Amino acid sequence: MAIRINNIKLNIDHSEADLIVAIEKKLRLPFKKVKDFEILKRSLDARKKDKVIFVYQIELKLTVDEKKIVERINHPDVQMAKPKKPVLKLLPGNQGLQYPPIIIGAGPSGLFAALELAKHGYKPIILERGRDVERRNKDILHFWRTGELNTNSNVQFGEGGAGTFSDGKLTTRISDSRIDQVFHIFVEAGAPKEILYEHKPHIGTDNLKKIVYNLRRKLIEMGAVIKFDSLVTKLVIEQGKITAVEVNHQVQIPAQVVVIAIGHSSRDTYEMLYEQGVKIQGKPLAIGARIEHPQQLINEAQYGKFAKAPQLGAADYTLVKKAGEGNDDRASYSFCMCPGGVVVAAASEKGMVVTNGMSYFSRASRVANSALVATISTQDFKGEDPLAGVRYLRKYEKKAYQLGGGGYKAPAQKVDDFLDGVASNDLENIPFRPTYRPGITPTDLHLTLPDFVSESLEKAIVEFGKKLKGYDTRNALLTGIETRTSAPVRIPRKEDFQSENIEGLYPAGEGAGYAGGIVSAAVDGIRVAEHLIQTYQRPREEVEEELFKWENISEQTE
Structure with missing residues (x-):
């Protein structure tokens, strides 16, 4: 059991001791009765320019009966915390999956879809047209200094997606229990802990570059395969079903399930999808x-x-x-x-x-x-x-x-x-x-x-x-x-997250028209991954390396 306290208002220069005193006043108890507490949210009220204040929401546990304390106080600001919904265990589905899922794009949607799949043993393959964040950072700095653009490694393309070189805002208009999961994954990967409670959290591009690197290491540790400089140039579609993807006009990789999380600026990929008959809508x-x-x-x-x-x-x-x-x-x-x-x-x-x-x-x-x-x-x-x-x-x-x-x-x-x-x-x-x-x-x-x-x-x-x-x-x-506020198209999908007309193709994230920002894209990637897990069996444990012929894939040229 826990108590949730709302509307703790403090001056902007308050100390931790001031917060403790405010908790005591709300509870009408000495702080020594508090077993532990957690800041759930801190927002800023600047409506009155002569009195700008912080407003806290706190959750805590006591050494005494919390329910009796709440009943005694009898105030809307002090309530019993609602029990957190238990995390549902995802059970693998019963459809056969011959090959590991392929994810096109290593932005928030692709990365978080890959993390969820890897966590459950699906060992996804991530194909990213751009470079890893270290080389990508060098390419971008070179562009800003000289005006020499690498069309496959820039602010839009590369590990982490466009959001890596932004303010790193984590605000979102969606309401989804997976948001908390996204935030905790970010913190585990090195994000500042205050993003868990700040009303308008942001990470910053400097932190994002480190976080993206750490997420890559985590994915590899869980058995995922990440290939950079790997532009998907063709989907092999037979009788309305995905059977392979072509990389850099060179190698075809067998595929049964493909998550397409390409971001909002992959215009050449949109053109390729349209030419191959994938249903796309303007927006x-x-x-x-x-x-x-x-x-x-x-x-x-x-x-x-x-x-x-x-x-x-x-x-x-x-x-x-x-x-x-x-x-x-x-x-x-x-x-x-x-x-x-x-x-x-x-x-x-x-x-x-x-x-x-x-x-x-x-x-x-x-x-x-x-x-x-x-x-x-x-x-x-x-x-x-x-x-x-x-x-x-x-x-x-x-x-x-x-x-x-x-x-x-x-x-x-x-x-x-x-x-x-x-x-x-x-x-x-x-x-x-x-x-x-x-x-x-x-x-x-x-x-x-x-x-x-x-x-x-x-x-x-x-x-x-x-x-x-x-x-x-x-x-x-x-x-x-x-011009890049959102994707210029939507790739419509059915309730099972598959493309409306191509079996095995799963549009996801901002590039498919289903998100608008880092958090909503990450959440959408998780949702798609959860459905895949509940639909398909894990692929066989060992996949022959020569099947994919990675050594035959060279960097795409501009």
């Missing part, structure tokens, strides 16, 4: 730019007089503007806000500019950035096939590359010039150093955005300035173009 998108402000401005807007309090860290925000009356006044919103972060070059195709945001765990860059995007409907694509959205995004990414002057420099514009409809000729008066590398080119972002997007973003900036003081400062900076 709405969003386009915009990254907007940068001094982090202190955001802190002051959110925390008031507590803006410099070290306990609060860098402030974030979430802003939404509803669509207006006209068809061209689209809904606009902030996305992937990175407090104390940087804007990064996130291209994955030659001759196209893409931006994203990234933060280290400390969030100490002194610059805040966020995507500012407007919605794009499928009617805007002017194409009937499901890849019309991909072509639409490429069109504007190419414009951004040309406007930036080549070399993956990004077009940028001061907010005052953007609102006035004139090109920026310089970046004077910007109160911070722009963070995008390999560099930016002052210009007119209207030339790389659809007209209705520009108009919607102009209105959003003004409206957001009313909600968040200083957001519409004319010395903020816009850097384009932001």
Whole structure:
């Protein structure tokens, strides 16, 4: 039995002793009666700028009868904790599985599907088109320094997926018991323990790189096989059923079950799937730019007089503007806000500019950035096939590359010039150093955005300035173009998680249109893996190494 205490409110500079005193007051008992306690959640209440506080939720056990204490207190803030649901034991199914499951993609969905399968003895094979995180990190740094892009090892592709080079946010809108499982796996792999209770947890790219490495080691220890530089170039489909996958146009690996967790930027893989008859659907998108402000401005807007309090860290925000009356006044919103972060070059195709945001765990860059995007409907694509959205995004990414002057420099514009409809000729008066590398080119972002997007973003900036003081400062900076807020397609699946028209193909995660972020993608990967475990028997213990002919697979070339 345990007691759950809600609404413990403390000043931001409180000590552990203050927390103990607050627990005593709620319980009306001396703390020596507490056997042990755990922080379940800590959130920040900054609604009153003159009184910013932390709010705790605590679960504890006592040396005395907890139920009697709760009945005596008789207050909604002190209740008996609901018993945790027992973890259901997954029993292997009865369908035969001749070969180990193949997972395409080593992002959150693919990795967590692989972890669940490996834990239950299925020894999955993970095929990742990009490189391991160590080599990938070097390739990305080289790109940011020189503008020389590796199209298979970049911010989008490689071990850990796109989220590895982001802020590492662990917030999610889904409600699923597996979320707790994901968080504990992250902590076991080296994530800060506070992610287990912080209201808006994040890991940071510096921690994520270490965590991804540790997850790989764990997978290998459990018998999984991970192959990098391994682009799946073909699915062998016979009579509507998966029978093999082709790697790097060279080797075919026998397959009965394939989890496709490719992430939202694998456009060439989408094209391959479409050409082979896999059912794919287009879906709405969003386009915009990254907007940068001094982090202190955001802190002051959110925390008031507590803006410099070290306990609060860098402030974030979430802003939404509803669509207006006209068809061209689209809904606009902030996305992937990175407090104390940087804007990064996130291209994955030659001759196209893409931006994203990234933060280290400390969030100490002194610059805040966020995507500012407007919605794009499928009617805007002017194409009937499901890849019309991909072509639409490429069109504007190419414009951004040309406007930036080549070399993956990004077009940028001061907010005052953007609102006035004139090109920026310089970046004077910007109160911070722009963070995008390999560099930016002052210009007119209207030339790389659809007209209705520009108009919607102009209105959003003004409206957001009313909600968040200083957001519409004319010395903020816009850097384009932001196009990777979500997958441009959905690979529809049935209730058993299989593709609607290809037996043995299991779409998963953000790239298949079933997640939106690190946690939801990881959860979806676990869900797919659980179904596979409950459907199929474990493959035979030993699989002949020569069957897969790994030695014949060379790195894919650009």
